Amino acid sequence: MQTIESTKKNRILEGAKKFIKSFPPLTWVVILMIIFFAIAEPSFFDIGNITNVIRRGSSLWMLATMATLVLISGGLDLSLGSVLTFSGVVLALLLKAGANAGIASLAALLSGTFVGVLNGFLVSVFGIPAFIVTLGSMNIFAGLSIFFTESSAVFISDPRMVFFGAGAILGIPIPILIAVLIFVVSFVMLHHTSFGRNLVAIGENETGAHLSGVNTRRTTWLIYVYASTVAALAGIVLSSRIQSADPTVGVGWEFEAIAASIMGGTLRGKGRGNITTTIIGVVLILVLRNGLNIIGVPVMWRSAVVGLFLLSGIIIDVTMRRRE
Amino acid sequence: MTMKTVEDKSKKFSLSANLVNSLPRILILGLLGVVLSFLSPYFLKTNNLMNIASIASIPIILALGETLIVLTGNIDLSLGAVFSIGGVVPAALMKFLEVPVPIAILAGLLVGAFMGLMNGLLISKIKLPSMIGSYALKVAVTGIAVAILQGYVVYGFPDSFRFLGVERVLNIPVPIYIATITFVIIWLILRRTILGRKIYAMGANADAARLSGIKVDRVLIITYIMAGVLAAVAGIVQVSRVNSSHAFLGDTMLLPAIAAVVIGGTSMFGGVGGVFGTVIGALIMSVIDNGLNLVGAPSILQQFIVGVIILLAVIIDQTVRRIADKRMR
Numbered sequence: 001m002q003t004i005e006s007t008k009k010n011r012i013l014e015g016a017k018k019f020i021k022s023f024p025p026l027t028w029v030v031i032l033m034i035i036f037f038a039i040a041e042p043s044f045f046d047i048g049n050i051t052n053v054i055r056r057g058s059s060l061w062m063l064a065t066m067a068t069l070v071l072i073s074g075g076l077d078l079s080l081g082s083v084l085t086f087s088g089v090v091l092a093l094l095l096k097a098g099a100n101a102g103i104a105s106l107a108a109l110l111s112g113t114f115v116g117v118l119n120g121f122l123v124s125v126f127g128i129p130a131f132i133v134t135l136g137s138m139n140i141f142a143g144l145s146i147f148f149t150e151s152s153a154v155f156i157s158d159p160r161m162v163f164f165g166a167g168a169i170l171g172i173p174i175p176i177l178i179a180v181l182i183f184v185v186s187f188v189m190l191h192h193t194s195f196g197r198n199l200v201a202i203g204e205n206e207t208g209a210h211l212s213g214v215n216t217r218r219t220t221w222l223i224y225v226y227a228s229t230v231a232a233l234a235g236i237v238l239s240s241r242i243q244s245a246d247p248t249v250g251v252g253w254e255f256e257a258i259a260a261s262i263m264g265g266t267l268r269g270k271g272r273g274n275i276t277t278t279i280i281g282v283v284l285i286l287v288l289r290n291g292l293n294i295i296g297v298p299v300m301w302r303s304a305v306v307g308l309f310l311l312s313g314i315i316i317d318v319t320m321r322r323r324e
Numbered sequence: 325m326t327m328k329t330v331e332d333k334s335k336k337f338s339l340s341a342n343l344v345n346s347l348p349r350i351l352i353l354g355l356l357g358v359v360l361s362f363l364s365p366y367f368l369k370t371n372n373l374m375n376i377a378s379i380a381s382i383p384i385i386l387a388l389g390e391t392l393i394v395l396t397g398n399i400d401l402s403l404g405a406v407f408s409i410g411g412v413v414p415a416a417l418m419k420f421l422e423v424p425v426p427i428a429i430l431a432g433l434l435v436g437a438f439m440g441l442m443n444g445l446l447i448s449k450i451k452l453p454s455m456i457g458s459y460a461l462k463v464a465v466t467g468i469a470v471a472i473l474q475g476y477v478v479y480g481f482p483d484s485f486r487f488l489g490v491e492r493v494l495n496i497p498v499p500i501y502i503a504t505i506t507f508v509i510i511w512l513i514l515r516r517t518i519l520g521r522k523i524y525a526m527g528a529n530a531d532a533a534r535l536s537g538i539k540v541d542r543v544l545i546i547t548y549i550m551a552g553v554l555a556a557v558a559g560i561v562q563v564s565r566v567n568s569s570h571a572f573l574g575d576t577m578l579l580p581a582i583a584a585v586v587i588g589g590t591s592m593f594g595g596v597g598g599v600f601g602t603v604i605g606a607l608i609m610s611v612i613d614n615g616l617n618l619v620g621a622p623s624i625l626q627q628f629i630v631g632v633i634i635l636l637a638v639i640i641d642q643t644v645r646r647i648a649d650k651r652m653r
Contacts, residue, residue, distance in 0.1 A: 076455060128638045129592045131399060131455040132582070136635040139579055143628030151624065255463050258456065300474045304467030311460045315450050 112232020397594025440552020527594025
C-alpha cells in the first residue's frame with residue numbers, strides 16, 4: 001500500500017517537475033518583470049489597466065499563435081501584420097460605403113484568406129523561400145492599405161462592430177473569447193489531427209515527410225491560408241475595438257508575433273514548437289510595453305528598449321535550449 | 325601546360341556564361357528605356373539620365389551588400405535599419421556635438437560594421453536563422469535610431485559633408501563615383517580573392533564548405549560586416565544628398581535592394597549570381613521608379629508596386645530555373 005502511495009507521490013512530483021520544465025526559461029523573466037512593475041508603479045495592477053492589456057493582447061495572441069504554426073511547419077510569415085491592417089481597412093471602407101456589417105466582416109476575412117492563398121501558392125507550388133514571398137506580400141498589402149485609405153484612419157461606427165470589439169458575453173470581453181477559441185481550434189488541429197502531425201513532420205524534415213507520403217504541398221499551402229485568415233480576424237477584432245482602421249496599425253506586429261513565438265519556445269525548423277507556451281512570449285511583450293508606459297519611460301526610448309529586450313529574449317531562449 | 329589551357333577555357337566559358345545570363349536583364353533595361361522615352365520626352369535628356377544614375381547609386385551600394393549576404397545563402401533584413409542609423413549617427417554627431425566631418429563619417433561606418441558584426445554573431449554563433457536574427461536586429465536598431473534623434477529630423481549639414489551627395493567632379497555626380505568604386509571592389513573580392521570563392525562555396529553548400537575546411541562562421545561574420553559597412557556608406561551618401569536625416573530614412577530602401585538582387589539573378593538559395601546582375605537590377609528598379617514619376621503615378625502606390633515587382637521577379641526567376649533544370653536532365 002505504502003509503496004503504491006509513494007510512487008503515486010513520486011509521480012505527482014515528477015509530473016509537477018515536468019510541468020515546470022515545460023515552461024520556457026523566460027517564464028521567470030515575465031514573473032520578475034511583473035513584480036518589478038508592480039513595485040515601481042502600483043497602478044499596474046489596476047483592474048482597468050489589466051483589462052486594457054488583455055484586450056490589446058487578444059489580437060497579438062491570435063497573431064502569435066499563427067506565427068507559431070507557420071514556424072512549426074518550417075516556414076515564416078512576415079505578412080501577418082499587413083494582413084491585420086488590410087482586413088481592418090477593407091472592413092472600415094465597406095462599412096463607410098454602406099455595406100451590411102456581416103458582409104463587410106466576411107469580405108475582410110476573405111481578404112486575409114486571399115493573401116494566404118497567394119502566399120501558400122508561391123511557397124508550396126513555386127518553391128520560393130517563404131521570407132521573400134511574405135516580404136513581398138507584406139509590402140503589397142501595406143501599400144494597398146495606405147493607398148485605399150489615402151494614408152489616414154477610417155472610423156468605424158457601426159454598433160454591431162463596436163459591440164464585437166468592445167462588448168462582453170457573460171462578463172468576458174468578446175476579443176478574448178475569440179482569441180481563446182482560435183487557440184483551442186489551433187491546439188486541437190496541431191495535436192489531434194493528421195494535418196497537425198503532417199505539419200510537424202514537414203517542419204522536422206520536409207523531404208522525409210514527402211517521401212513518407214505526406215502531401216507537403218497541400219499542407220504547407222493550407223497553413224498559410226489558415227494563418228492569414230486568422231490574422232484577418234484579428235484585424236477585424238482590433239479595428240472594431242479601437243473603432244477605426246489605421247493604415248499603419250499593423251506595422252511591426254508580425255515581428256512581435258514571431259518574437260513571442262520564439263520566446264515561447266518555437267525553434268524554427270525543428271518541429272518542436274509549443275503552441276501553448278507562445279502565450280508566455282505574448283504576455284512578456286504586453287507586460288513590457290504596458291509597464292514601460294506606466295512607469296513613464298519616454299516614448300522615444302520605448303521602441304529601443306522593447307527591441308533590445310526582445311532580441312536578448314530570443315538569444316537567451318535559443319542558447320538555453322541548445323544547452324539542454 | 326595542359327592544366328593551364330583547361331583553366332583558361334573554363335575562365336572563358338564562365339565569362340561568356342555570365343554575359344549570356346545578364347543579357348535578358350540588359351535587354352529589359354533597354355526596353356524600359358525605349359518605352360519611357362516614348363512616354364515622356366524628358367526621359368532621354370542627359371540631365372534625367374544623370375539624375376537616375378545618381379539616385380540609383382545609393383540603392384546600388386546597399387544592394388551590393390545584400391548580394392554578398394544572399395550569395396552565402398542567407399538574408400539580411402536589417403540593412404534598411406543599418407542604412408538609417410549609418411546616417412543618423414554622423415548626422416547627430418555633426419549637429420549636436422559639432423564633430424568634424426571625417427570623424428563623423430568614420431563613426432557612421434563603424435556603426436555599420438558593428439551592426440554587421442552583431443548580425444554575423446547572431447546567425448553564426450547563436451545559430452538564429454538569418455531572416456529572424458536580422459529582423460530582430462532591425463527592430464532593435466530602428467529603436468536606437470529613434471532614441472538617438474528623439475524622433476526629430478535633423479537637417480542642414482556642412483558643405484564638406486554635402487560634397488558626397490550633391491557635388492559633381494568632371495560634371496559627374498560624386499555618388500556615381502562612390503557606387504562605381506564600391507562595385508569594382510566587391511567584384512574583385514568575389515572574383516579574384518579566396519574570400520570570394522569561400523562565399524560562393526558556402527552558398528552552394530554550407531555543409532560541404534565546412535567539411536572541406538572553410539571556416540564558415542568567420543566567412544559569414546566578415547560578409548555581414550562588409551554588408552553593414554556598405555549599408556552605412558549608402559546611408560551617409562543619402563543623408564548628404566537629401567541634406568536631412570531621420571530614423572526611418574532606410575525603411576523604404578530594403579525592399580528595392582532585395583528586389584534588385586533578385587532581378588539581378590542572384591539565387592535566393594545562395595551560391596549563384598553576382599554583383600553585375602545586381603547593378604542592372606538596381607538600375608531597372610530606379611528606371612521604373614523614375615518612369616512612374618514621369619508618367620505621374622501616385623507616389624503613395626510605390627510600396628505596392630515594389631512588392632508586386634519583387635514577387636514577379638522571383639516567380640519569373642524560379643520558372644526560368646526550373647525550365648533550365650529540366651533541360652539539364
